Amino acid sequence: MKRILTYLGGILLCLVCIPATIVLFGGHHKKEVVQAMSTQTVAQDEEKLLLEQEMIGILAKEVPVYYHYEAVRANAVILRTYMKNQADGKGESQFEALTINQMRDLWKEDYEEVYELYRLALYDTTNEILQYDGEIIEPVYHRESGGYTRDAVDVYGVDVPYLKAVESPCDVQVQVVSYSKEQIVQMLESIYPNSILDVNYIAQQIQIVQKDKSGHIQQIQFGSIILNEEEFMEIFGLNSSNITLDIQDKKINFLVNGSGHGLGLSQNGANEMAMAGATYRDILKHYFSGVDIVFFME
Structure with missing residues (x-):
């Protein structure tokens, strides 16, 4: 025990x-x-x-x-x-x-x-x-x-x-940005003082040099100046480079398609x-x- x-x-x-x-x-x-x-x-x-x-x-x-x-x-x-x-x-x-x-x-x-x-x-x-x-x-x-x-x-x-x-077919919105022909010349000459531009013939001096297949302008000419895409958008305050030009008697309209x-x-x-x-x-x-x-x- x-x-x-x-x-x-x-x-x-x-x-x-x-x-x-x-x-x-x-x-x-x-x-x-x-x-x-x-x-x-x-x-x-x-x-x-x-x-x-x-x-x-x-x-x-x-x-x-x-x-x-x-x-x-x-x-x-x-x-x-x-x-x-x-x-x-x-x-x-x-x-x-x-x-x-x-x-x-x-x-x-x-x-x-x-x-x-x-x-x-x-x-x-x-x-x-x-x-x-x-x-x-x-x-x-x-x-x-x-x-x-x-x-x-x-x-x-x-x-x-x-x-x-x-x-992107439903994604089409157009913004109109307008400048007088005098304004166009002044804006460009303020940056390119040696450029050859004539306000009386500015419509004839504008030419799209290069555009991609989506419609974006890659190069555009104003008289003696050729602008690339970024320069073009920055100078004219554009939200996109997908632009259609509408040239009137006294002004030029940039028809801006899209943004970015x-x-x-x-x-x-x-x-x-x-x-x-x-x-x-x-x-x-x-x-x-x-x-x-x-x-x-x-």
């Missing part, structure tokens, strides 16, 4: 001492690990929240609130693709985000509803990005195309297989497609030839 009691006492001692020893020598270490993991998790959650808020602010700045939801989702995938490129060191941030306060001031009593629209567009496309042949693309976009987007070879001078000219460089996705065209029933996937695959919409793991 005494032997049995001694045996049971030994077992009881082990049951008490072994856990105490583990807590004494190992418990402090485990607590530090748990605390470190908890701190890391909190930091990661905060970082994700800040990134989400930044992306919502960028969408709010770049995409009009009245756009169809599918068009907003298409822009959300484009933005995430840009951000993934940036995170991988393949590009620098080129966006400015609206702050929470700016969004509140902008949308007033509709703030929460509008904020949720952009948040859902990002949530519904979580981790989706654009790739071509297994590589993340440069998902360029512009506001309006003027009927056709442009081919990269006409802009960059090199072929980019996913940036081909595609039709004309490459990649047309935001207005995307909205028109969405209103006609296209999904965000349809939109992206239309404007970016041959791309895949894939999920990436964080």
Whole structure:
């Protein structure tokens, strides 16, 4: 009987001492690990929240609130693709985000509803990005195309297989920019004082030298001056180089088709497609030839 009691006492001692020893020598270490993991998790959650808020602010700045939801989702995938490129060191941030306060001031009593629209567009496309042949693309976009987007070879001078000219038939809005013939001559002579221009014959001195297949003027001549696309747009304050000239007796009208460089996705065209029933996937695959919409793991 005494032997049995001694045996049971030994077992009881082990049951008490072994856990105490583990807590004494190992418990402090485990607590530090748990605390470190908890701190890391909190930091990661905060970082994700800040990134989400930044992306919502960028969408709010770049995409009009009245756009169809599918068009907003298409822009959300484009933005995430840009951000993934940036995170991988393949590009620098080129966006400015609206702050929470700016969004509140902008949308007033509709703030929460509008904020949720952009948040859902990002949530519904979580981790989706654009790739071509297994590589993340440069998902360029512009506001309006003027009927056709442009081919990269006409802009960059090199072929980019996913940036081909595609039709955007409902995306045709024309802005008229007018100058008197005297103004045209004065604007050019202020930059090129040695130019040969005659206000009485300026209509005969204007000639389109080069235009791409989408209708964008790449070179235009005024008398002795030949302007490239960027110079032409900057001097006359034009939103696009897709221009039709309308020469009148006393003035010259620039009929501006679209807005922006004309490459990649047309935001207005995307909205028109969405209103006609296209999904965000349809939109992206239309404007970016041959791309895949894939999920990436964080």
